[in-house]
Amino acid sequence: MSDRSDAPTSVIRLADYRPPAWAVEDVVLEFDLGIDHTEVTSRLTLVRQADEPIRLNGEGIELLELTLDGRPLGDGEYILANGVLEVAVDADRCTLGARVAVRPAENTAFEGLYLSGSRDRGFLLTQCEAEGFRHITYFPDRPDVLSKYTVTLRADRQRFPVLLAGGNPDGTGDLADGRHWARFVDPHPKPSYLFALVAGRLERISHDYTTADGRAVALHIWAEADVIDRCDYAMDSLIRSMQWDERTYGRNYDLDVFHVVATHDFNMGAMENKGLNIFNAKYLLADPDSSTDDEYRHVEAVVAHEYFHNWSGNRVTCRDWFQLSLKEGLTVFREQSFSADMNSVSLKRIEDVALLRRAQFPEDAGPLSHPVRPSQYSEINNFYTATVYEKGSELVRMLAGHLGRDGFRKGMDLYFDRHDGDAATIEDFLKSLGDANGTDLSAYLAWYGQAGTPRLTAEARYDATQSRYRLTLRQRTPASAGQTVKHALPIPVRLSLFDASGKALPLRLEGEATAGATERTIVLDGAERSIVFEDIASAPVPSLLRGFSAPVILEFDYAPEELGVLLRHDPDGFNRWEAGQQLAGLAYDDCRDGKVDGAAIGAWTRALAQLFGDPSVEDALLAELLTPPGEIELVERQPERDPDRIRASRQAMLRALASRIGVPALRARYEALRAATSAALDATSQAQRQLKRRVLDLLSLVDEAHARELARAQYDEAPGMTDRLAALATLATVDPDAATPAFAHFRHRYEGNALALDKWFAVQAQLPGETALGRIQSLERDDAFTLKNPNRVQSLLGSFARANPSGFHRADGAAYRWLADRLVAIDALNPQVAARVATAFNGWKRLEPVRRESAHAVVAELASRKDLSRDLTDILARVAL
Ligand code: PHE
Numbered sequence: 001m002s003d004r005s006d007a008p009t010s011v012i013r014l015a016d017y018r019p020p021a022w023a024v025e026d027v028v029l030e031f032d033l034g035i036d037h038t039e040v041t042s043r044l045t046l047v048r049q050a051d052e053p054i055r056l057n058g059e060g061i062e063l064l065e066l067t068l069d070g071r072p073l074g075d076g077e078y079i080l081a082n083g084v085l086e087v088a089v090d091a092d093r094c095t096l097g098a099r100v101a102v103r104p105a106e107n108t109a110f111e112g113l114y115l116s117g118s119r120d121r122g123f124l125l126t127q128c129e130a131e132g133f134r135h136i137t138y139f140p141d142r143p144d145v146l147s148k149y150t151v152t153l154r155a156d157r158q159r160f161p162v163l164l165a166g167g168n169p170d171g172t173g174d175l176a177d178g179r180h181w182a183r184f185v186d187p188h189p190k191p192s193y194l195f196a197l198v199a200g201r202l203e204r205i206s207h208d209y210t211t212a213d214g215r216a217v218a219l220h221i222w223a224e225a226d227v228i229d230r231c232d233y234a235m236d237s238l239i240r241s242m243q244w245d246e247r248t249y250g251r252n253y254d255l256d257v258f259h260v261v262a263t264h265d266f267n268m269g270a271m272e273n274k275g276l277n278i279f280n281a282k283y284l285l286a287d288p289d290s291s292t293d294d295e296y297r298h299v300e301a302v303v304a305h306e307y308f309h310n311w312s313g314n315r316v317t318c319r320d321w322f323q324l325s326l327k328e329g330l331t332v333f334r335e336q337s338f339s340a341d342m343n344s345v346s347l348k349r350i351e352d353v354a355l356l357r358r359a360q361f362p363e364d365a366g367p368l369s370h371p372v373r374p375s376q377y378s379e380i381n382n383f384y385t386a387t388v389y390e391k392g393s394e395l396v397r398m399l400a401g402h403l404g405r406d407g408f409r410k411g412m413d414l415y416f417d418r419h420d421g422d423a424a425t426i427e428d429f430l431k432s433l434g435d436a437n438g439t440d441l442s443a444y445l446a447w448y449g450q451a452g453t454p455r456l457t458a459e460a461r462y463d464a465t466q467s468r469y470r471l472t473l474r475q476r477t478p479a480s481a482g483q484t485v486k487h488a489l490p491i492p493v494r495l496s497l498f499d500a501s502g503k504a505l506p507l508r509l510e511g512e513a514t515a516g517a518t519e520r521t522i523v524l525d526g527a528e529r530s531i532v533f534e535d536i537a538s539a540p541v542p543s544l545l546r547g548f549s550a551p552v553i554l555e556f557d558y559a560p561e562e563l564g565v566l567l568r569h570d571p572d573g574f575n576r577w578e579a580g581q582q583l584a585g586l587a588y589d590d591c592r593d594g595k596v597d598g599a600a601i602g603a604w605t606r607a608l609a610q611l612f613g614d615p616s617v618e619d620a621l622l623a624e625l626l627t628p629p630g631e632i633e634l635v636e637r638q639p640e641r642d643p644d645r646i647r648a649s650r651q652a653m654l655r656a657l658a659s660r661i662g663v664p665a666l667r668a669r670y671e672a673l674r675a676a677t678s679a680a681l682d683a684t685s686q687a688q689r690q691l692k693r694r695v696l697d698l699l700s701l702v703d704e705a706h707a708r709e710l711a712r713a714q715y716d717e718a719p720g721m722t723d724r725l726a727a728l729a730t731l732a733t734v735d736p737d738a739a740t741p742a743f744a745h746f747r748h749r750y751e752g753n754a755l756a757l758d759k760w761f762a763v764q765a766q767l768p769g770e771t772a773l774g775r776i777q778s779l780e781r782d783d784a785f786t787l788k789n790p791n792r793v794q795s796l797l798g799s800f801a802r803a804n805p806s807g808f809h810r811a812d813g814a815a816y817r818w819l820a821d822r823l824v825a826i827d828a829l830n831p832q833v834a835a836r837v838a839t840a841f842n843g844w845k846r847l848e849p850v851r852r853e854s855a856h857a858v859v860a861e862l863a864s865r866k867d868l869s870r871d872l873t874d875i876l877a878r879v880a881l
């Protein structure tokens with residue numbers, strides 16, 4: 001847990017990095033586990049690297065005994081202050097022993113050793129990234145100290161029948177008084193943040209796996225008895241991930257066992273501890289009755305993500321936490337590629353870009369904006385952000401695109417081989433990729449150090465007499481917190497040109513002898529660059545930034561008809577969708593302030609109505625095309641936000657679309673999809689469910705009474721969670737009163753199913769408008785609500801504050817004041833969770849004046865408090881600036 005902020009908050013700077021003064025060759029840990037009281041004995045073999053005392057981190061733990069080379073140290077022989085234990089030693093090599101006591105059941109911050117679930121039935125587990133190990137014992141708790149771990153667990157056999165730690169099993173046995181022990185040895189040196197243990201009553205499912213290089217690995221997924229039958233999809237995903245990493249990157253698993261454990265009490269999504277991944281149950285459990293299609297995909301992706309970390313993160317780790325994206329951006333990229341291979345390349349790209357725009361662009365446009373590799377932090381927990389993860393992945397994607405498939409593989413091979421067992425840096429990564437390809441990628445380093453989303457503007461001039469088309473590209477990155485001067489970045493722009501009939505033109509650049517492919521990548525590596533295409537017979541329509549080839553905001557003055565051409569003809573699913581999004585953005589501008597009028601709204605509805613009737617358009621893509629940018633993304637298009645008006649305009653634009661398609665067509669499509677309803681999980685069935693949902697939502701805007709009946713029936717007939725939840729959401733939006741019995745039914749049906757109840761809270765938290773806050777306040781009084789569980793907090797407070805703009809940003813500021821109160825209460829329990837919810841205030845400065853004033857008052861008030869955690873204080877201080 002973090003200090004309260006009256007302790008001086010120190011800023012850690014990348015520029016101050018110094019290698020560790022002492023290495024830890026090996027670590028022997030012994031745990032005497034108990035729920036209230038656990039004793040940890042450690043023996044560290046330390047080897048001097050510099051002329052300095054030994055310094056170990058330790059927080060919230062009680063030191064019982066300290067020995068140096070077996071000799072007990074007295075009070076005067078060490079200094080313990082501000083979370084650092086200092087021992088001055090003459091020798092260059094020594095053994096430091098410590099015995100400490102920790103209190104798992106009192107640990108509500110879920111960092112270090114804690115209890116998941118109830119005292120009498122729950123289990124013990126650890127979370128160490130980023131700086132949790134110091135809550136377990138004294139240690140140089142930094143990622144560049146890599147050691148071999150031998151871990152022995154001892155506990156009561158009845159209460160803790162299962163004992164797990166990372167590494168290979170190395171014996172078990174009985175002890176006196178009904179206790180037992182188990183030992184684990186991890187042959188791979190690792191940093192302390194990858195240490196983990198689990199102890200308690202857990203069930204398992206298992207699978208025998210043989211790696212491509214012939215190692216027999218026992219795969220075990222562990223969960224509490226009531227949910228163990230929901231782990232099969234995770235096992236299936238794990239096996240596919242292992243095979244994919246062997247095939248795609250030639251990387252094999254490297255221990256004899258691999259454990260995965262599910263917990264309901266977890267601050268994040270999941271954790272890649274060596275040999276013992278620990279998952280938030282939300283990303284591990286899946287069954288048709290309680291999981292949606294989206295959740296199945298999330299399970300697949302997160303299982304893959306944590307598994308891929310075994311190489312990108314564990315075998316090659318980070319030198320310091322500034323390099324976090326070295327493992328996270330890279331692993332997200334690997335995970336995204338895997339998911340694309342398992343499902344659909346273009347749908348995956350649409351999903352990822354939509355997420356980037358919804359989560360990362362706003363982050364990067366507000367006071368919390370920071371580079372993918374920050375240069376300073378005061379609380380590292382606050383840097384597990386969309387920027388480090390999603391933008392970080394986009395940077396790897398640019399590099400991969402630059403090198404091409406084989407070049408990137410060669411580069412990754414060199415990176416893994418050269419840095420195996422190292423704590424590496426972003427520079428090391430770029431160097432390996434470059435060296436393997438005989439090229440210099442250091443220009444891309446600028447992307448890692450510069451915050452803010454670059455604006456890429458393109459300007460076109462067509463010269464009919466010369467049949468030439470000139471495209472001028474310019475870039476500009478707006479100033480961000482602490483970074484006023486911005487530099488030009490290398491921006492790869494993949495592009496094609498289409499003629500008015502939608503045919504892609506062969507491209508010949510000025511000075512080239514013959515025309516080549518219909519797609520080219522132009523790299524803009526300065527402030528401006530012009531390129532000239534020859535032999536262009538008529539003014540073309542450019543398809544720019546194909547596949548979203550760089551994480552920028554593209555500004556090109558498209559006429560609506562031009563986007564219509566791309567929307568109808570671009571063979572690339574992603575760019576087709578993108579043209580639709582651009583057109584929808586223009587259409588939205590036509591629907592502001594109560595009018596629905598203009599060329600763009602006409603072009604958008606016309607094009608979509610046509611695609612709606614076109615049987616060659618696949619269901620999944622159609623569903624995406626029918627979804628314009630969300631309220632949060634549209635907010636970004638306006639200088640001053642009024643969430644109510646944004647919502648109203650977006651609804652008006654959807655209503656225009658629904659009437660253009662027409663009630664008969666919508667009804668007919670819905671009935672066809674309804675007839676095909678099943679619980680099957682194949683891509684076709686998933687696509688049908690998704691489209692059905694979009695169609696019903698559109699229908700509800702123009703044929704309310706009928707849509708209400710359909711939603712009610714869909715809720716009753718739903719064979720699985722996707723249809724059930726969609727029906728509930730639609731029903732509640734159309735007619736909240738009519739939805740009441742359905743919500744009551746759902747609540748009762750899923751009593752005891754935590755993940756399903758989370759969705760019940762989340763759907764209600766997202767219902768728009770004035771009445772939202774009152775609803776939230778009564779949901780808080782539900783027996784199932786608690787501030788102690790991070791998933792529950794996210795599902796009610798997080799959904800409300802982040803995914804319900806019109807509800808949260810009430811003009812009277814009541815929701816801001818309410819959230820501030822809750823933040824203080826959550827912070828006392830779990831600072832990481834409080835800090836994350838508080839990021840909902842990131843955009844207050846760009847609200848319209850009335851809301852801005854009330855948000856500011858609340859943020860300033862909170863920021864001035866002295867009794868909050870370092871995590872929350874850090875967010876508030878930056879947001880309030
Ligand atoms: N490293 C984890 C992941 O991305 C995330 C995490 C960070 C989990 C910190 C717990 C604590 O895979």
Ligand code: ZN
Pocket residue numbers: 305309327328331
């Ligand atoms: Zn990760």
